[in-house]
Amino acid sequence: xxVFYFVAxxxxxxxxxxxxxxxxxxxxxxxxxxxxTFTVHYILLNAQFLAVVNFIVYMGAIMVLFLFVLMLxxxxxxxxxxxxxxxxxxxxxxGMCLLVTLAGSFxxxxxxxxxxxxxxxxxxxxxxxxVLFSDFLLPFEISSILxxxxxxxxxLLAKNDPxxx
Amino acid sequence: xxxxxxxxxxxxxxxxxxxxxVIFTIGVIGVLIxxxxxxxxxxxxxxxxxxxxxxxxxxxxxxxxAGQVFVFFVMALAAAEVAVGLAIIVMVYRNTRSVDINALNxxxx
Numbered sequence: 001x002x003v004f005y006f007v008a009x010x011x012x013x014x015x016x017x018x019x020x021x022x023x024x025x026x027x028x029x030x031x032x033x034x035x036x037t038f039t040v041h042y043i044l045l046n047a048q049f050l051a052v053v054n055f056i057v058y059m060g061a062i063m064v065l066f067l068f069v070l071m072l073x074x075x076x077x078x079x080x081x082x083x084x085x086x087x088x089x090x091x092x093x094x095g096m097c098l099l100v101t102l103a104g105s106f107x108x109x110x111x112x113x114x115x116x117x118x119x120x121x122x123x124x125x126x127x128x129x130x131v132l133f134s135d136f137l138l139p140f141e142i143s144s145i146l147x148x149x150x151x152x153x154x155x156l157l158a159k160n161d162p163x164x165x
Numbered sequence: 166x167x168x169x170x171x172x173x174x175x176x177x178x179x180x181x182x183x184x185x186x187v188i189f190t191i192g193v194i195g196v197l198i199x200x201x202x203x204x205x206x207x208x209x210x211x212x213x214x215x216x217x218x219x220x221x222x223x224x225x226x227x228x229x230x231a232g233q234v235f236v237f238f239v240m241a242l243a244a245a246e247v248a249v250g251l252a253i254i255v256m257v258y259r260n261t262r263s264v265d266i267n268a269l270n271x272x273x274x
Contacts (some may be wrong), residue, residue, distance in 0.1 A: 004176045008184045015188055015211055019195030024204060031207050038214055045225045047233055054217075057240050062210065062247050069251045070203055073258050081200040081265040091197030099190040106182055122230040123221075131230050132237070143241045150245030157252035160259075 004044060011037040022082075024075050025067070032063045047123035181222040188215035202254050202264045206247065213243050 011034055018030040035058045042051035083091075121127055132140055188211060195208030217236045224232025254264060261268045 004180075008180075011184075012187055012191070015191045018211065019191060019199065019204070019208060024201055027204055027207065031211070034211070035214065038218055041218055042221060045221055047221050047225065050217075050221055050233055050236055053237065053240060057244060058210075058214070062244060065247060065251055066203065066207065069255060072255070073264060075201070075203070075264065081263070081267070083198060083200055088198045092194055094197065095190050095194035098193055099186060102186045102190070103183060106179065106186070109179065109182075122224070122228065123233055128230055128233055128237075132234055135231075136234050136238075139238060143238055146245055147241060150248050154248040154252040157249065158255045 004041075007037050007040050007044070011041070022080055024070055024080060028063060028067050028070060031066075032059055035059050035063065042123075045123065046120050049123055049125045049128045178222065178226050181219065185215040185219040185222075188212075188218075200266050202257070202266055203251075205266065206250050206254070210243065210247070213239060 014030050014034040014037065018027050018034060021027045021030060035054065039051050039054045039059070042048075042054055192208045192210075192212035192215065195211065196205050199205055199208070217239055220232045220236050220239070224230060224236075257269065258264055
């Protein structure tokens with residue numbers, strides 16, 4: 001039980017470091033650590049498939065893509081554009097207002113029942129695969145079309161066009 | 166595995182909701198206070214991840230695996246979004262030589 005609170009503290013700490021660090025490369029590295037703590041959360045929820053997918057897709061693919069673009073564009077601390085302190089202060093105030101509003105609306109729930117894993121096997125790969133290929137077969141195939149479209153779009157956008165429009 | 170299952174027993178669902186709201190708020194603040202487009206996209210990823218974790222927690226709470234399947238679809242969507250978004254950022258950088266979001270104000274009025 002206390003493992004959850006420790007990992008949640010680490011997640012919040014590294015998420016804060018992500019958005020407040022000046023250097024973009026450090027920011028990406030802190031985001032990788034944040035995603036690792038999310039993987040630990042999935043393991044604690046016994047969602048093993050999601051933990052592995054989060055580890056591979058987010059920490060492996062997406063973060064490498066971010067780091068690659070960041071280094072391709074040669075960004076570092078000197079080229080980092082900064083907002084003025086007044087705008088930063090007002091943004092933090094606005095975010096805190098959002099948090100207070102959300103937390104206040106959750107007080108209505110007051111169903112503070114602890115999570116009991118009624119069915120601890122639902123997160124395993126075999127059970128999720130059965131659900132994915134029986135009930136959610138059509139969305140699964142459509143998501144493959146979505147990924148294909150995104151791939152074609154990314155290549156089309158990033159391609160260096162010799163005959164400029 | 167038994168120890169892991171034992172570990173999570175007893176964390177109230179409200180604490181999961183509160184924790185995910187805090188992470189989501191951090192993502193919103195990150196979008197508001199940064200001017201680098203790449204950091205803004207990273208903050209959007211942070212928001213997506215907090216919602217993913219909350220879906221997984223609800224799924225484990227109610228014993229229904231549909232939530233975890235939905236998290237899987239959100240991850241596929243996030244991968245597509247990042248690919249297209251970073252391609253757009255590379256194209257913008259090629260044209261304006263910066264990743265400053267304030268340089269992209271031609272559609273403002």
